[in-house]
Amino acid sequence: MADTEKIIEIQVLRYRPEQDKEPVLQSFKVPFTDDMSVLQGLQYIKDFLDGTLSFRWSCRMAICGSCGMMVDGKPKLSCKTFLREYYPQGLRVDALAHLPIERDLMVSVEDFVTKLESIKPYIIPKEPRTLEQGEYLQTPQQRDMYEQFSSCINCMLCYAACPQYGLNPSFTGPGILALMHRYNADSRDGGQAERNELGYADEGYWGCTAVGYCSEVCPKGVDPANAINQNKMASAINYFTRFITPGGAEK
Amino acid sequence: MSARRPYVRSMDGWWKRDAYFISYMAREVTAVFVALYAIVLLFGVVRLSQGEAAFNGWLQYLTTPWMKVFHLIVLAVFCYHTWSWFNIMPKTMPIIFFGGKRLQPGTITGTGLVASVVACLAVLLIVRGMS
Ligand code: SF4
Ligand code: FES
Numbered sequence: 001m002a003d004t005e006k007i008i009e010i011q012v013l014r015y016r017p018e019q020d021k022e023p024v025l026q027s028f029k030v031p032f033t034d035d036m037s038v039l040q041g042l043q044y045i046k047d048f049l050d051g052t053l054s055f056r057w058s059c060r061m062a063i064c065g066s067c068g069m070m071v072d073g074k075p076k077l078s079c080k081t082f083l084r085e086y087y088p089q090g091l092r093v094d095a096l097a098h099l100p101i102e103r104d105l106m107v108s109v110e111d112f113v114t115k116l117e118s119i120k121p122y123i124i125p126k127e128p129r130t131l132e133q134g135e136y137l138q139t140p141q142q143r144d145m146y147e148q149f150s151s152c153i154n155c156m157l158c159y160a161a162c163p164q165y166g167l168n169p170s171f172t173g174p175g176i177l178a179l180m181h182r183y184n185a186d187s188r189d190g191g192q193a194e195r196n197e198l199g200y201a202d203e204g205y206w207g208c209t210a211v212g213y214c215s216e217v218c219p220k221g222v223d224p225a226n227a228i229n230q231n232k233m234a235s236a237i238n239y240f241t242r243f244i245t246p247g248g249a250e251k
Numbered sequence: 252m253s254a255r256r257p258y259v260r261s262m263d264g265w266w267k268r269d270a271y272f273i274s275y276m277a278r279e280v281t282a283v284f285v286a287l288y289a290i291v292l293l294f295g296v297v298r299l300s301q302g303e304a305a306f307n308g309w310l311q312y313l314t315t316p317w318m319k320v321f322h323l324i325v326l327a328v329f330c331y332h333t334w335s336w337f338n339i340m341p342k343t344m345p346i347i348f349f350g351g352k353r354l355q356p357g358t359i360t361g362t363g364l365v366a367s368v369v370a371c372l373a374v375l376l377i378v379r380g381m382s
Contacts, residue, residue, distance in 0.1 A: 017256035073269060097268075100257035108257050144353065145346055163272060166262050210339050211275045229343040 005031045008083055009090035010041050012053065015101045023101060025092070026050075032083045038093065039067050039078040042105070055105035062219055065153035068160065069105050070094040075160035075217045098159055098166035112156055115172055119180040119198060124191030142187040149182035149227050151220040158214035158224050164207055171207035172198065174214035174224035181227035200235045274335070281332035288325055337363035 007029050015023040028049050030041045039057055046053045055078075058064040062080040069078050072091050083091070099107035129136065158174035159165050165173045172180075180199055184192045198204050208228045215225040266272040298309040312318060340363055341356035348354070 015258050017258070018254060023258060023260075097260070098262075100259045102255065102257055141348060141351075144348075161271075163262070163265050166265060209279075210342060211272070212339055212342055213269070213271045213275070215342065216271065223342070225339075225342040226344075226346075230345045232343070 005033065006087060008032050008041070008087050010038075010045065010083075011090065011092040012042070012045070012104070013092070013094040014053070014104050015095070016052070016103060023094075030083075032087075034082070034084045036083050037079050038069075038071055038076070038081045038083055038091070041083050042078065042093070053105075054103045063153060065155035068096050068155045068157050070097055070160060075157035077155060077157070077219050080219060096156055096160040098162065098169075099156065107156070109156070111169060112154070112159065112173075112176070115176045116154070116179065119172075119176060119183075119195055120191055121179050121183060123183060123186060123189045124194070126188060126190030136188040138187055145187070146182045146185040149178050149185065149222055149224075152179055152182070152222050153220055155219065157217045157219060158222075161211075161213040161217040163211060163213075164209055168207065170203050172203050174208070174228065175222075177205060177208075177231075178222050178224035178227035181231060184231075196235075196238070199231060200238060205229070205231045205235055277331065278335040278339075281328050281335070284325055284328040285332065288329075333367050334364065337367070 009027055010030050011025050011027050013023045014020065014026045028045050030044050030049075032041060032044075037060075039055075039060065042053065042055050043057075046055075055067070055069070057067040057079060059066075060079045062077050065077075067078045068075060070076070071078065071081050071093055072086065073094075075096060078093070093105060095101045095105045096107045099109075099111075102108050125136070152175055154175065156175060158178075162171075162174055165171050177199065180195050183189050184195055184199075200206075205228050208225070210225060210229055212225045215223045218224065266276045295306070295309050298305040313322075337360045341359040344359060346353060
């Protein structure tokens with residue numbers, strides 16, 4: 001059977017800093033087919049109904065991490081969410097929660113990128129090796145200790161799911177802490193001491209109260225809540241032992 | 252001059268925004284009931300130190316209708332407390348391998364729940380045996 005064209009109502013939270021004092025809802029009627037994503041619905045609006053609508057996207061296949069937004073109040077990748085799931089009642093799209101809106105559905109990524117740079121998101125070799133010594137070897141199990149945390153696509157859905165970040169943006173937040181753990185948990189890495197300073201701080205692992213929604217909304221199965229909370233024990237041990245190890249308290 | 256004017260949305264009433272946040276807040280609130288019940292038990296210890304009559308009076312008080320209702324509420328709340336914390340427990344544990352296979356979150360939660368049921372039954376049996 002051929003797809004008959006249906007019409008769905010998409011409400012979009014608009015914010016145009018030069019004219020809107022605060023965000024306002026605008027409603028669009030969009031013809032759609034069952035294979036169309038929410039992102040394609042927005043592209044239809046931009047192409048045919050209102051060219052001023054702003055939103056980010058690139059890959060259309062859930063890998064670039066740029067199309068995150070709130071779809072009916074839930075953080076989602078709009079390219080991975082289908083319009084048909086919201087038919088016939090319609091849907092509402094907002095910019096990702098907890099992040100400042102730059103324009104329409106685009107949020108500021110400044111805070112995320114600054115934090116990402118601060119955690120040294122690269123392997124700091126435990127022991128320098130010369131070319132003659134060959135590559136760093138790793139067993140499959142050693143790889144499994146970090147692999148899921150390396151799947152992060154920096155989409156920030158977890159930030160939109162984290163009330164602690166919304167209440168206090170100085171909290172490093174789920175995605176970045178998961179990436180920090182990704183490097184710390186790598187058997188080839190020796191940068192833990194440098195990164196732990198951030199991880200063990202109040203804004204680090206301890207800013208998390210185990211709400212757990214970040215792991216629920218993550219489109220890549222990273223499970224940031226696990227990355228964060230499994231470090232609290234080590235952090236607590238570090239907190240108490242630095243008083244009994246010589247010179248530890250100055251750190 | 253920059254035309255940027257980033258808009259920060261209010262967090263007022265954030266916990267009502269999503270059913271997930273409501274269940275999280277419910278989990279946090281159960282801690283209040285745990286504290287309340289600790290006070291009830293602590294009171295029993297104080298009465299115990301005041302002699303047999305005082306302690307029996309406290310026991311008697313626990314069987315009044317209002318205290319029975321209170322106990323039923325506390326029981327329901329404690330069940331949710333137990334379930335919700337064991338539910339989040341896999342998130343607090345490092346990745347564990349068991350015979351080459353990764354320990355699944357469901358196994359961790361299930362083990363915790365079974366352990367708490369066994370512990371409750373054991374305590375009940377011990378108390379029964381004593382009285
Ligand atoms: S942890 Fe998941 S939700 Fe958070 S930024 Fe990475 S991929 Fe997105
Ligand atoms: S457009 Fe790349 S993740 Fe959606």
